Amino acid sequence: NLSKRLATVASYVPAGARMADIGSDHAYLPAALALQKKISYAVAGEVVKGPYENAVSEIKGHGLTDLIKPRLADGLAAITPADRIDTVVAAGMGGTLIAEILERGKDRLQGVRRLVLQPNVGEGRLRRWLMDNRYQIMAEQIVAEDDHIYEIIVAEPSVVSFRYSDYELMFGPRLLEKKGPVFTAKWRDYIKRQQGVIHQMEQAQKVPVARIAELKQKLALVAEAID
Ligand code: SAM
Numbered sequence: 001n002l003s004k005r006l007a008t009v010a011s012y013v014p015a016g017a018r019m020a021d022i023g024s025d026h027a028y029l030p031a032a033l034a035l036q037k038k039i040s041y042a043v044a045g046e047v048v049k050g051p052y053e054n055a056v057s058e059i060k061g062h063g064l065t066d067l068i069k070p071r072l073a074d075g076l077a078a079i080t081p082a083d084r085i086d087t088v089v090a091a092g093m094g095g096t097l098i099a100e101i102l103e104r105g106k107d108r109l110q111g112v113r114r115l116v117l118q119p120n121v122g123e124g125r126l127r128r129w130l131m132d133n134r135y136q137i138m139a140e141q142i143v144a145e146d147d148h149i150y151e152i153i154v155a156e157p158s159v160v161s162f163r164y165s166d167y168e169l170m171f172g173p174r175l176l177e178k179k180g181p182v183f184t185a186k187w188r189d190y191i192k193r194q195q196g197v198i199h200q201m202e203q204a205q206k207v208p209v210a211r212i213a214e215l216k217q218k219l220a221l222v223a224e225a226i227d
Contacts, residue, residue, distance in 0.1 A: 001032075002028060002029065003145060004143050004145045005091075005092075005118065005143055005145050005150045006028060006032075006091065008141050008143050008150075008152050009029065009089060009116055009152055010029060010033055012114070012139065012152065012154045013033060013038065013039060013087055013089065013116060014114065015038055016038075016039065016040050017038075017039045017040065017086055017087040017114075018039070018040055018042070018083065018085050018086050018087065019033070019039055019041070019042045019043075019085065019086070019087040019088070019089060020042070020043040020045060020078060020079045020085045020087070020089070021042060021044050021045065021089045021090075021091075022045045022075060022076065022078060022088060022089065022090045022101060023045070023047070023090055023091070023092060023093050024044035024045055024046050024051075024070075025046060025051040025054065025055065025092070026054045026058050027044040027046075027054070027055035027058045027068060027070060029091070030042035030044050031062055031064060031068065034064050035062060035064070039067075040067075041068075041069075042068045042069070043069050043071055043078055043079050043083055043085065044059070044068055044070045045071050045073050045076075045078025046072060046073075047074045047075070052070060052072045056070045074104075075104055075105050076088070076101060076104070076105025076108040076109070077108075079105075080108075081110075081111070084111060085108075085112055086111060086112060086113045087112065087113065087114045087115075087116065088109070088112050088114070088115050088116070089115075089116045089117075090115075090116075090118070091116075091118035092118060092120060093119065094119060094120055094122050095119030095120075095121060095122025095124070095126035096126075098117055098119050098126055099122075099125055099126050099128075102115070103129065109157075112157075113156060114138075114156050115130075115135065115153075115154070115155045115156070116152070116153075116154055117152070117153045117154075117155065118150055118151070118153070119151065119153070120148075123151050123153070123172065124170045126153065127153065127164065127168075127169045127172065127173075128169050130153070131163065131164050134157060134158050134159075134160075134161050135155040135156065135157055135158060136156055136157075136162070137155050137164075137172070137173050137174055138154045138156050138174075139174055140152065140153050140174035140175045142172075142175055142180070142182045142183050142186065144182045149182060149185065149189075151172060151175070153172070167221070167225075171187075171225055176225070179225075184226045187222050188226060190222060191219055191222055191223060194215065194222075198215055198216060
């Protein structure tokens with residue numbers, strides 16, 4: 001059984017997909033989807049040997065070797081045109097790393113129609129990469145699990161180019177449309193932590209007053225978003 005986080009990621013993998021799970025670790029996600037007969041093919045890409053071996057044994061253990069191909073590779077080097085991948089998942093890594101993986105593997109994204117991404121941090125950076133590379137954010141979810149809050153971003157290539165505001169990049173354009181209790185909890189916690197940082201800066205008297213005012217202004221914006 002998948003965790004709530006991975007189950008949410010899984011829910012955005014289209015039925016019958018040919019998926020690549022980059023940074024697959026144990027290959028839990030493709031294995032679960034294959035067992036539920038929701039995908040027709042998967043590549044489980046992993047750059048570190050130990051996790052790669054975990055993926056190999058998970059796949060063998062479930063008798064899924066025909067359906068899921070484990071590959072020891074860096075990022076999108078795990079896939080080739082012959083795989084005919086249409087859905088790429090990258091979950092459980094930082095947003096900056098996910099953006100780097102996409103950037104370095106751009107040429108492998110040709111036939112890919114959907115990206116399902118779950119950055120642990122750095123969501124704004126990742127959204128900016130998507131925007132700069134003509135991806136449209138189709139759906140977003142925010143889920144709480146074991147004291148962590150995770151965002152899931154679903155993006156698809158778009159023919160038109162468009163811009164998200166800094167505000168949308170920070171909070172997520174689709175999350176802003178619905179917000180909800182987990183969204184509010186995330187940003188309330190953010191405000192609390194930032195207020196602590198600002199307080200320390202004021203005590204130390206080393207940061208320019210103008211900079212502190214700027215930070216306070218940004219926090220006011222966040223407070224407004226969850227109002
Ligand atoms: N995707 C799974 C999940 O969401 O539960 C596993 C997440 S695990 C925390 C992140 C995995 O990504 C690690 O196993 C790590 O070795 C792998 N990884 C990090 N950078 C990678 C890269 N450039 N290419 C492939 N895998 C990578």
